[in-house]
Amino acid sequence: MISLSPAAPRIAKLTALSVGVAFLATACGGTSTPSSTETTTAPQGAISCPAGAGAGASTSAAAAPTGAVPPSTTTTDTPLKLGSLLPTTGNLAYLGPPEIAGVNLGVQEVNAAGGVLGKPVEVIHRDSGDTKTDIATQSTTALLGQGVSAVIGAASSSVSKTVIGQITGAGVLHFSPANTSPDFTTWDDKGLYWRTAPSDVVQGKVLGNYIAACGAQTVGMIVLNDAYGTGLQKNVKEAFEGAGGKVVEEQLYNTGDSQFSAQVDKVIAAKPDAIALITFDEAKSIIPLLTGKGIKPTQLFLVDGNTSDYSKDFQPGTLKGAQGTQPGTFAKEDFKKSLQAIDPALKDYNYAGESYDAVNLIALASEAAKSTKGADIAKQLKAVSEVGEKCNTFASCVTLLRNGKDIDYDGQSGPVTFSDAGDPTEAYIGIYQYDDTNKPQPVKEEFGKL
Structure with a gap:
């Protein structure tokens, strides 16, 4: 289980999160569980991060007694x-x-x-x-x-x-x-x-630590320049660098942009081990630019805004081995x-x-x-x-x-x-890996509390 700190007061509570890197490493490298002090070195430009098929934690709740639902004792003139x-x-x-x-x-x-x-x-x-x-x-x-x-x-x-x-x-x-x-x-x-x-504080910390646990020492990012993109970027970066890695390039683009060659070229020039795509549907244009210039799908890490089914968008195998995160259970x-x-x-x-x-x-x-x-x-x-x-x-x-x-x-x-602020105080982050049909397949669920 990911260990996240208890809730703090409303304004400060999200600054106290911590995520266990050692636990995340198990999802990334099979069944062994390295200690938090162990490191893995991947060759430049090639991360090997096979993920075994995980069952995921059960979230089923005990149902109430079955039978007819009793009528409400209070009625309303104004329907919901x-x-x-x-x-x-x-x-x-x-x-x-x-x-x-x-x-x-x-x-x-x-x-x-x-x-x-x-x-x-x-x-x-x-x-x-x-x-x-x-x-x-x-x-x-x-x-x-x-x-x-x-x-x-x-x-x-x-x-x-x-x-x-x-x-x-x-x-x-x-x-x-x-x-x-x-x-x-x-x-x-x-x-x-x-x-x-x-909050993206949870997904960002999970993803940043997960990329590090997969063996990447350097990361490049292509990021949507809005509240979602830059917020998630900040938390991925903090977690990755906190785990000993270095973010070597960060390229932004704006909603409505249709050309991404400049951002792709600058990220590739930095020669990162891994590339995090913090985007929405623009990933359909960005991914072919990256893979067309020699980036392996196993170097790609996606997020909830783009961890989608690309089976009708790309040639088979284009994304095989790429990984992504998505809040929520499978x-x-x-x-x-x-x-x-x-x-x-x-x-x-x-x-x-x-x-x-x-x-x-x-x-x-x-x-x-x-x-x-x-x-x-x-x-x-x-x-x-x-x-x-x-x-x-x-x-x-x-x-x-x-x-x-x-x-x-x-x-x-x-x-x-x-929480009192209306945020979920606990959440699952699902980790997915793409198969050779470019569909994301569930691998493992990580659980965290605020």
């Missing part, structure tokens, strides 16, 4: 109405389908169990676009105009920053399944901003089947679990608050995620609530427990 602000266009559009499917599956299951406070839950979907456009602001205005209690989204931290004031200023709950910027931890959000995705087969029933075209499952959990947590907090007002729901989110009887579906959890029990919801994304 959710808005989704998720990408169907822009540089994160590939994340939209799994997130939207997760939201729809959650709403479907909540309504199959009788809804919230005696009424079916409603959901309205709107596109978030990206920071090149004003789509998010327009979509948010439309959602608020339709009286939503909560907005689920955006996927991009930078996009959420453009609308968080608009949402929370209206007294509406803002709940992202995919924002990872550490900036939100201390945001003046009136207690209305929450997320099921962990999607379980039964959950994948349920999502595919919602959207048969799904090929990625990134943040589907976090989106599904967002719906369940909002619905359960609404039940606990006996209200569909955003501010009332926000006040109950922490309570339904900790110190109670374990449950992992809306039906099982709401049964416990309606029987007067305290609940601790653990979801598809892992054991969800919130």
Whole structure:
């Protein structure tokens, strides 16, 4: 288990994280467990980091007693109405389908169990676009105009920053399944901003230490110049250099850029052992430039913004051996089947679990608050995620609530427990390795606490 320090006060808590390098090394080099003082030297430009097929930690929670869900003792004249602000266009559009499917599956299951406070839950979907456009602001205005209690989204931290004031200023709950910027931890959000995705402090430290454990002594980075990219860059760099490595080149690009040759050439010229790509969909253009100039896929380390299925984008074998990290647990087969029933075209499952959990947590907090007002729901989110009887579906959890029990919801994304700032205090980071069809395959889950 990764050992991360206990939570500190809201403003300072994220500065005290530490990640065990020795444990990460086991995921990278087979079954042996080197001590934290051991080092591995890789030849210049060639990291050998085979990852065995790991089973991953179990995150299943004990379900509540089965049977008919008891009716709510409180009914509402105003049904719980959710808005989704998720990408169907822009540089994160590939994340939209799994997130939207997760939201729809959650709403479907909540309504199959009788809804919230005696009424079916409603959901309205709107596109978030990206920071090149004003789509998010327009979509948010439309959602608020339709009286939503909560907005689920955006996927991009930078996009959420453009609308968080608009949402929370209206007294509406803002709940992202995919924002990872550490900036939100201390945001003046009136207690209305929450997320099921962990801060990049966790993923950055895991990835930085993992690259070092794989034998790299030097790293080059190509980074999206926004809140997500530079925040993750900072934490990967701190962890990698803290483990004894050196970042030899860092190249930024901006949203909307389509030419990356200059950044690629400068990174390659620094002759790093490994290259970290902290990008979104631009990886489709960057990866061929790197491999075309002799960079081996085993030198590439991806992140949640681009650890995707590239089987239709590249020639077979292009990414074989490349690795990536993704917050959250590996999607379980039964959950994948349920999502595919919602959207048969799904090929990625990134943040589907976090989106599904967002719906369940909002619905359960609404039940606990006996209200569909955003501010009332926000006040109950922490309570339904900790110190109670374990449950992992809306039906099982709401049964416990309606029987007067305290609940601790653990979801598809892992054991969800919130801090006062609305951040998950514990999270899994999945490590994936690409096969010869350019699809990421799950290898190992690393668990950490804030």
